Amino acid sequence: MRRLRLGFMIPVLLAVVLTGGALTVYSQEDMQVVEDSGFGTSMRPAPAFRHDEHNEAAGLLDCAVCHHVYDEDGKLVPEESSEGQECSECHGSPEGEFPMELVRRFHLNCRGCHQERDAGPVTCGECHTR
Numbered sequence: 100m101r102r103l104r105l106g107f108m109i110p111v112l113l114a115v116v117l118t119g120g121a122l123t124v125y126s127q128e129d130m131q132v133v134e135d136s137g138f139g140t141s142m143r144p145a146p147a148f149r150h151d152e153h154n155e156a157a158g159l160l161d162c163a164v165c166h167h168v169y170d171e172d173g174k175l176v177p178e179e180s181s182e183g184q185e186c187s188e189c190h191g192s193p194e195g196e197f198p199m200e201l202v203r204r205f206h207l208n209c210r211g212c213h214q215e216r217d218a219g220p221v222t223c224g225e226c227h228t229r
């Protein structure tokens with residue numbers, strides 16, 4: 100009897116562990132680098148970005164500072180955010196084309212703020228670390 104029950108429990112526990120693991124992969128807490136799928140191949144190492152740690156250290160409580168939403172007239176909608184979407188969903192290029200615009204947007208967002216606040220990395224190698 101005992102053996103039978105254990106045999107049943109092991110696959111169930113395994114399934115719980117596996118799905119738990121799969122779910123955390125998609126949450127921002129575990130994010131260590133920016134790897135937008137809008138870049139087919141990358142020339143540079145993926146930039147370091149420990150999402151939650153970074154935002155805490157920088158005092159960024161408003162998700163929409165980066166995950167913004169604009170209305171049809173191009174006006175920022177302050178009370179909404181687009182955190183479920185990759186930046187390339189709005190700033191990408193058709194598949195096969197190098198998304199120069201996306202690079203520009205990332206650099207403007209990341210480096211732009213670092214320059215403005217005189218805090219955080221601004222040189223290529225400091226972000227694209229090996």
Ligand code: HEC
Pocket residue numbers: 124125126127130133134135136150154159160161162163164165166182183184185186187
């Ligand atoms: C300093 C900018 C910044 C701020 C502030 C920010 N995020 Fe993000 N977040 C990013 C970037 C960059 C990505 C990666 C987007 C991409 O791949 O195109 C991301 C990805 C995510 C993802 C997807 C994670 C994944 O692994 O795919 C979630 C969820 C998320 N952010 C939630 C939030 C929430 C909730 C907040 C506010 C509490 C927040 N973010 C604040 C920059 C930011």
Ligand code: HEC
Pocket residue numbers: 165166167168169173181184185186187188189190203204205207208
């Ligand atoms: C839902 C669509 C959408 C998503 C997702 C999105 N953006 Fe934007 N973004 C816009 C629109 C619309 C504008 C304003 C019009 C324009 O500049 O093209 C804009 C403007 C910008 C600008 C110029 C103004 C500013 O805020 O400095 C930058 C830089 C930028 N986005 C970077 C990003 C980054 C980085 C991400 C991912 C973290 C992102 N965007 C996600 C739609 C989006």
Ligand code: HEC
Pocket residue numbers: 133146147148149152153156157159164165205208209210212213216218219220225226
């Ligand atoms: C709105 C402002 C803002 C934006 C946007 C922003 N940062 Fe920062 N970042 C900061 C500040 C402020 C610091 C310094 C925080 C501290 O005092 O440790 C920092 C520090 C860093 C650091 C060094 C500390 C660490 O966490 O390793 C890295 C790397 C970094 N940022 C990467 C990025 C990347 C990549 C992006 C774009 C996806 C980005 N940042 C967007 C404000 C910003």
Ligand code: HEC
Pocket residue numbers: 133134135136138140141142143144145146202205206209210213220221222223224225226227
């Ligand atoms: C503040 C951080 C930061 C700095 C400084 C920075 N980058 Fe980036 N860069 C990013 C982020 C974030 C992306 C988006 C990466 C992704 O999603 O894979 C990116 C993307 C790129 C890409 C397109 C993806 C690839 O690897 O092919 C290139 C090329 C690039 N950067 C080159 C540079 C160069 C050259 C410099 C110095 C002049 C530089 N970057 C400085 C953060 C930074």
